[in-house]
Amino acid sequence: MISAAEALKDFQKITPKTIPLVEPFSKGHRACQGCGEVLALRMVAKAVGMDMIAVSATGCMEIISSSYQTAWETPWIHVAFENAAAVASGVEAGRKALIRKGKIKDTGAKIVAFAGDGATADIGLQALSGALERGHDFTYICLDNEAYMNTGIQRSSSTPYGAMTTTSPPGPLSKGQMTWKKNMPMIAAAHNVPYVATASPAWHVDLMNKVKKAVTIPGPAYIHIYSPCPTGWRCGPETSIEAARLAVQTKVFPLFEVIDGQFILSREIKKPKPVEEYLKGQRRFSHLKPEDVAYIQKRVDADYERLLKLVQVTNPEA
Amino acid sequence: MGRRVGLEVSLACAEVVGLCNADVVAAYPITPQTHIVEHLSEMVADGHLDAEFVPVESEHSAMSCCVGSSAAGARTFTSTSSQGLALMHEILFIAASLRLPIVMAVANRSLSGPISIWNDHSDIMAERDIGWIQTFAENGQEVVDLTMHAFKVAEDKRVCLPVAVNLDGFILTHVIEPIEMPDKAEVEAYLPGFEPSQSLDPANPISMGIVGMPEIYTEAKKANAVALEESYSVIKEHWEGLAKQFGRTYKPIETYRTEDADTVFVTMGSLGETTMTAVDQMREDGIKVGQVRIRLWRPFPVDDFMEAIAGAKTLIVIDRALSPGLPAGPVATELRGMMYAKGAKQYVANFVCGLGGRDVTRAQFVEMYHSAQKAAASGAEMSCQMVGVKE
Numbered sequence A: 001m002i003s004a005a006e007a008l009k010d011f012q013k014i015t016p017k018t019i020p021l022v023e024p025f026s027k028g029h030r031a032c033q034g035c036g037e038v039l040a041l042r043m044v045a046k047a048v049g050m051d052m053i054a055v056s057a058t059g060c061m062e063i064i065s066s067s068y069q070t071a072w073e074t075p076w077i078h079v080a081f082e083n084a085a086a087v088a089s090g091v092e093a094g095r096k097a098l099i100r101k102g103k104i105k106d107t108g109a110k111i112v113a114f115a116g117d118g119a120t121a122d123i124g125l126q127a128l129s130g131a132l133e134r135g136h137d138f139t140y141i142c143l144d145n146e147a148y149m150n151t152g153i154q155r156s157s158s159t160p161y162g163a164m165t166t167t168s169p170p171g172p173l174s175k176g177q178m179t180w181k182k183n184m185p186m187i188a189a190a191h192n193v194p195y196v197a198t199a200s201p202a203w204h205v206d207l208m209n210k211v212k213k214a215v216t217i218p219g220p221a222y223i224h225i226y227s228p229c230p231t232g233w234r235c236g237p238e239t240s241i242e243a244a245r246l247a248v249q250t251k252v253f254p255l256f257e258v259i260d261g262q263f264i265l266s267r268e269i270k271k272p273k274p275v276e277e278y279l280k281g282q283r284r285f286s287h288l289k290p291e292d293v294a295y296i297q298k299r300v301d302a303d304y305e306r307l308l309k310l311v312q313v314t315n316p317e318a
Numbered sequence B: 001m002g003r004r005v006g007l008e009v010s011l012a013c014a015e016v017v018g019l020c021n022a023d024v025v026a027a028y029p030i031t032p033q034t035h036i037v038e039h040l041s042e043m044v045a046d047g048h049l050d051a052e053f054v055p056v057e058s059e060h061s062a063m064s065c066c067v068g069s070s071a072a073g074a075r076t077f078t079s080t081s082s083q084g085l086a087l088m089h090e091i092l093f094i095a096a097s098l099r100l101p102i103v104m105a106v107a108n109r110s111l112s113g114p115i116s117i118w119n120d121h122s123d124i125m126a127e128r129d130i131g132w133i134q135t136f137a138e139n140g141q142e143v144v145d146l147t148m149h150a151f152k153v154a155e156d157k158r159v160c161l162p163v164a165v166n167l168d169g170f171i172l173t174h175v176i177e178p179i180e181m182p183d184k185a186e187v188e189a190y191l192p193g194f195e196p197s198q199s200l201d202p203a204n205p206i207s208m209g210i211v212g213m214p215e216i217y218t219e220a221k222k223a224n225a226v227a228l229e230e231s232y233s234v235i236k237e238h239w240e241g242l243a244k245q246f247g248r249t250y251k252p253i254e255t256y257r258t259e260d261a262d263t264v265f266v267t268m269g270s271l272g273e274t275t276m277t278a279v280d281q282m283r284e285d286g287i288k289v290g291q292v293r294i295r296l297w298r299p300f301p302v303d304d305f306m307e308a309i310a311g312a313k314t315l316i317v318i319d320r321a322l323s324p325g326l327p328a329g330p331v332a333t334e335l336r337g338m339m340y341a342k343g344a345k346q347y348v349a350n351f352v353c354g355l356g357g358r359d360v361t362r363a364q365f366v367e368m369y370h371s372a373q374k375a376a377a378s379g380a381e382m383s384c385q386m387v388g389v390k391e
Helices: A036-048 A060-065 A084-100 A117-122 A125-134 A184-189 A204-216 A237-249 A275-279 A290-314 B009-019 B034-045 B059-071 B082-097 B140-155 B184-190 B214-246 B271-284 B302-309 B330-341 B362-378
Strands: A052-056 A076-078 A110-116 A139-144 A195-199 A221-226 A256-259 A262-265 B003-008 B024-026 B052-054 B076-080 B103-108 B133-136 B163-168 B176-181 B253-256 B263-267 B289-294 B296-298 B314-319 B347-352
Touching: A036 A052, A036 A060, A036 A110, A036 A139, A036 A204, A036 A221, A036 A237, A052 A060, A052 A084, A060 A110, A076 B059, A084 A110, A084 A125, A084 A139, A084 B024, A084 B052, A084 B059, A110 A117, A117 A125, A117 A139, A117 A184, A125 A139, A125 A184, A125 B059, A139 A184, A139 A204, A184 A195, A184 A221, A184 A256, A195 A204, A204 A221, A204 A256, A221 A237, A237 A275, A256 A290, A262 A290, A275 A290, B003 B009, B009 B034, B009 B103, B009 B140, B009 B176, B009 B184, B024 B034, B024 B059, B034 B052, B034 B076, B052 B059, B059 B076, B059 B082, B076 B082, B082 B214, B103 B140, B133 B140, B133 B214, B140 B163, B140 B176, B140 B184, B140 B214, B184 B214, B214 B296, B253 B271, B253 B302, B263 B271, B263 B302, B263 B362, B271 B289, B271 B362, B289 B302, B302 B330, B314 B330, B314 B362, B330 B347, B347 B362
Parallel strands: A052 A076, A052 A110, A110 A139, A139 A221, A195 A221, B024 B052, B024 B076, B076 B103, B103 B163, B133 B163, B263 B289, B263 B314, B314 B347
Antiparallel strands: A195 A256, A256 A262, B003 B176, B133 B296, B253 B289
16 A cells, blocks of 8 residues: 555645535535534535545434435435444445456545544444554544534533533533543544544635545545534534634644644644633533633643644654 | 365355355454354455455444445345344344345354353344344255355345344354355356445445435335345245255245144254254154244245144244243244234244253153143143253
8 A cells, every 4th residue: 555645745735726616515404504514524525526435424414414305416325323434444345345356447436434523432433443443445534513412412522621511511510521522533543544634614725635635545544623513512603613713723623634643733823812712602611610711721732732742753844 | 066065064154155256244253153254264365255354343343344335235244143243233224224135144142141152042033123034044054055045135136135144153153064065156157246226336326324204214114124025935936046056945934744743843943953853753652743943034934834833733832032021932922923813723832942052952852742732731821931940
């Protein structure tokens, strides 16, 4: 198998002027108003193009897209909640065998698995880990809206500290979510897969280029996309992109890539905004006290410092 | 021409999957299924089988991987046992409702707890309603033939359903038997290449596994049920084809010495062979007994079964699994329900034996016979009895 660097040698970046016009994910779905996740999904689909085979986990994006009138213009399969990576493994293995035996033509179709944070970080983590370890040639997209939004805003292991959900309610004995957000991109990177990235719909060209890289590089790729959910985050539907942008600007959700183990910052935050600015836009954090905000700020700063060190250690020339 | 070989049944199962030219094998180890996928992995490593061998991280992922590869249009095989089958449970329904022709060998084994690696039918009896075609093999030859037949039926465009071939763990899987192994050309003549009616192809995009709103869910389930019911004639047709080509005949229900039998033992799987020896012994003693063996469990061959028991007065149904909370085991419960609907008058005695690998002896068949006769003579309803319990 060729290396990631070799595969990306002739990589043609998508620019604002060359954003693909294709819409593998079409209009007519039933996402909530202001859904950041469906916006991210549409960008992913545009970047991959029409030669995509989509595998979907159970969740918002499956429910809103697969009614009578499916929103998918490319082949799509949904099986269950926790197994998108395993189903994608099967699709990849099946096609590989059929191509080798000359039963189907190799059109270079890209296999892309879509799953929410619950389907990725909780119930589907084992299947994802297995598929990444086995080295199937597929791209896994985690659309992270930071809770089980499809079932009515229950906490997941990807819910950030302090967030109010229906199963992490604040009260005299609780601050809301009591644990820190599980670091899925780092877990994926620990599998030594050729490509891992974080992305945000607020930086849509960056997002699309990361997806394009992921499907260009042979082997497994993982992209963790920050996907605001106005319904679950208790913010206005018009504020989705603002929330996504603030998450990056406050270092809450830094954008980076890990290519063949080398960490690359997509956007260095030299003058970060205070975390408070991000938190105050969402009512899921409205119960937090100044000391909670200070605690979150401290942890966000420490995590960002750690990321910078990883960049220095793995990629000293950057 | 095929040849007669002495082969461990697991290896024979793997060999025939190779002869069937499977494209993808998903594999997760579990006793006593392991020898099947071990041998398949060797065949792939040695270049004797051109397939993708996917060593998944769990049985749940094994069945999920099978769904993916079958949906991609690849001939797909896996095998499992016991807890592994239980872990697949969720996906088994989906494989059937997506109409994917996956073939799976189930090396039947008991379920925890307590943990036991040995044979009974608890695993598959917990999967009665998954919407798969299910057959039960009695010996190694049947494993080979039913596996070939499974691909043939599953991929038939009139069927498009997954098939589970059940073989008793250890009692069959780990036994060396003389087996007529067909050769490659013979298998290819019986089973041509898989041509899926639809697959995940960007040139012809389809959505599989969409959300079923209340206005469509019932119809989707009915379609699955009707397909399973209608597979019956195709199953028989392909057994006839198998008989024509290989000279071995298969029927949904097999009978042994039932012509003038007053009492018949109803069995499934490898216990059938022990039952035949018990029947022979009791016949020598002048007892008119016979055996009815269920080879096709789903779709259940109701009419064949009713015909097979028509002459008998008493049925002794042997269950290899419990149905706690009911007065009968799973097989007896189903047969009673079926017979009631048909107005049948036979007395049904029910025994559970051979749980978790406990041996079933010929002497126990005699005991079962006498208990059943006594109960039948009294006319009183007989709750399920467990055979050979140490109390």
